[in-house]
Amino acid sequence: MTEQIALAQHLRTLGFERNPFPQTPDADCYFRTEAIEQQFAEALHCLKAGKGFVLLTGEVGTGKSTFLRCLMDDLIATDCALSFVFNTFLQGRDLLLAINRDFGLSTGIDLADDIDRLNHYLIEQNTLGKCCVVVLDDAQNLDTASLELLRLLSNLETRQNKLLQIMLSGQPELLRLLRQNESRQLASRIVQHIELAALSPDECERYISFRMTRAGSDGRIRLAKAAQNALHRHALGNPRRIHMIMDRCLYGVRPAEQHAIDKQLVDTAARESGIAQIGGASYGKRLALAGVS
Numbered sequence: 001m002t003e004q005i006a007l008a009q010h011l012r013t014l015g016f017e018r019n020p021f022p023q024t025p026d027a028d029c030y031f032r033t034e035a036i037e038q039q040f041a042e043a044l045h046c047l048k049a050g051k052g053f054v055l056l057t058g059e060v061g062t063g064k065s066t067f068l069r070c071l072m073d074d075l076i077a078t079d080c081a082l083s084f085v086f087n088t089f090l091q092g093r094d095l096l097l098a099i100n101r102d103f104g105l106s107t108g109i110d111l112a113d114d115i116d117r118l119n120h121y122l123i124e125q126n127t128l129g130k131c132c133v134v135v136l137d138d139a140q141n142l143d144t145a146s147l148e149l150l151r152l153l154s155n156l157e158t159r160q161n162k163l164l165q166i167m168l169s170g171q172p173e174l175l176r177l178l179r180q181n182e183s184r185q186l187a188s189r190i191v192q193h194i195e196l197a198a199l200s201p202d203e204c205e206r207y208i209s210f211r212m213t214r215a216g217s218d219g220r221i222r223l224a225k226a227a228q229n230a231l232h233r234h235a236l237g238n239p240r241r242i243h244m245i246m247d248r249c250l251y252g253v254r255p256a257e258q259h260a261i262d263k264q265l266v267d268t269a270a271r272e273s274g275i276a277q278i279g280g281a282s283y284g285k286r287l288a289l290a291g292v293s
Contacts, residue, residue, distance in 0.1 A: 010250070010251060011215075011250065014217075014220070014221060014250060014253065015216065015217055015218045015220055015221075016212075016215045016216050016217060017215060017216030018215045018216065019215065019247075020211045020212045020214070020215035020217070020246070020250075021211060021242070021243040021244075021246040021247045021250070022243065023240075023243060023244070023247070025063075025065040025066040025069055026066065027066055027069035027070045027073060028214075029210075029211060029214040029215070030063075030066055030067075030070050031206075031207050031210050031211065031239075033199070033203055035197070036067070036196070039194045040067070040070070040071065042192055042194075043056070043071060043167070043192060043194060044071060044074055044075070046165075046191055046192050047071075047075065047080075047131065047133050047165045047167065048075075048078065048080070048131050048165075050131070050161050050162045050165060051162075051165075051191045051192075052154065052162060052165070052166075052189045052190070052191045053154065053165075053166050053167070053168065053186065053189045053190045053191065054165075054166075054167045054168070054190070054191065054192045054194070055167075055168050055169075055174075055178075055190045055192065055193045055194065056068070056167065056168070056169040056170075056193075056194045056195075056196070057169070057170060057171065057172055057174055057175060057193070057194070057195050057196070058171070058172075058195060058196030058197075059171065059172065059196075059198075059238065060171060060240070061238045061239060061240025061241060062196040062197070062198065062238060062239060062240075063196055063239050064137070064169050064170075064196060065137060065169075067169075067194075067196065068084075068135055068137060068167075068169055071135075071167075072084060072135060075131070075133055078131075079130060080130065080131040080132070080133055081103060081125050081130050081131070081132045081133070082102070082132075082133050082134075082135065083098075083099045083102035083103055083132075083133070083134045083135070084102065084134075084135045084137070085098050085099060085102075085134065085135070085136045085137070086137045086138065088136055088137065088138045088139055088140075088141040088142050089141055091142070091143055091145065091146045092111075092145060092146055092149065093111045093114065095142075095146050095149065096111065096114050096115070096118070096149065096153075097114060099118070099134055099153075100114060100117065100118055100121075103118070103121055103132070104121075105117050105118060105121055115152075115153070115156075118153070118156070118164075119156050119163070122156055122163035122164055123158070123163065125163075126158060126161060126163055131165065132163060132164050132165065133164075133165045133166070133167065134150075134153075134164060134165070134166045134167070135166075135167045135169070136150075136166070136167070136168050136169065137169050137170075138169070138170055138171075139168040139169055139170040139174050140170035140171045140172075140173040140174040140177060141170075142177070144177070144180065144182040144183060147177070147178075147182075147183050147186050148182070148183075148185075148186070150166055150168075150186065151185055151186040151189070153166070154166055154186075154189060178190075197237075198236055198237030198238055199232075199237035199238075199239065199242075200237060201228070201229070201232045201237075203237070204228070204231065204232045204235070204237055204242065205223075205228050207239070207242065208223060208228070208231070208242070208246065211246075221250070221253065221260075221261065222260045222261070223260070223261045223266075224260050224261065224262050224263065226262070226263040227260075227261050227262050227263045227265065227266045229263075230263045230266040230267055230270070231245060231246070231266050231270075234266065234267075234270035234275060234276050235270075235275070241273075241275050244273045244275065245266060245269045245270050245273055245275070246269075248268075248269035248272055248273055249261050249265050249266060249269045252265050252268065252269060253265070
């Protein structure tokens with residue numbers, strides 16, 4: 001509690017109105033590259049047009065959860081019925097029950113009854129002209145039986161339309177799961193695959209400026225060019241790593257009363273975060289290899 005108060009005061013002293021580099025998804029300040037803007041529009045179109053499964057993959061920290069939150073906000077704004085499953089350690093019927101609960105449905109007597117209740121609900125919503133979407137985060141945790149259940153749910157349809165749209169989001173392991181023979185029928189129904197990439201050096205620079213401006217910065221905090229290069233090298237363009245490093249940098253600005261974040265501060269922050277790139281290997285990885293936890 002004391003650290004949170006000290007950090008808040010520290011950010012206020014630097015002229016910020018909010019934390020520019022939080023460790024949780026921040027849909028209110030989502031930085032969209034040109035590629036993400038296009039992918040976002042395509043995903044929204046596919047889901048609202050009833051085209052089938054949409055797949056979102058990316059390494060840890062590349063912004064999948066933030067992408068989903070922004071997408072769900074837009075879906076809700078257009079009056080879509082939405083189920084969001086973030087606990088994908090639920091499998092089989094438990095997974096279906098989580099979906100049904102989000103749609104306001106009660107538990108049936110068995111799996112078949114649960115599916116029947118969902119089907120009736122989807123038909124009612126379709127009659128009202130509403131799109132129904134299920135979003136599953138961390139879908140790499142699903143087993144093959146649960147993926148098959150999702151495929152069966154995607155079979156719920158009228159003569160003209162699929163009644164349920166499904167978006168799967170997960171780490172690259174999800175791709176390996178979908179390549180398995182048991183998942184080939186589901187994989188064949190994916191109409192769009194969005195793969196979030198790391199930020200380029202130029203995008204990283206723009207990302208830092210965007211985040212600080214949206215947080216209320218008056219421009220007094222700047223990154224020297226060498227610091228920008230070091231930040232991208234350490235973070236590898238990964239937004240979560242950028243946040244970890246920049247959060248420590250901002251904490252380190254105040255004691256030195258600096259107005260510019262220099263390379264030395266970035267290097268120190270990256271090292272203290274355990275993610276510094278040293279000779280091609282991360283600082284944290286080297287510690288792990290040395291048996292230091």
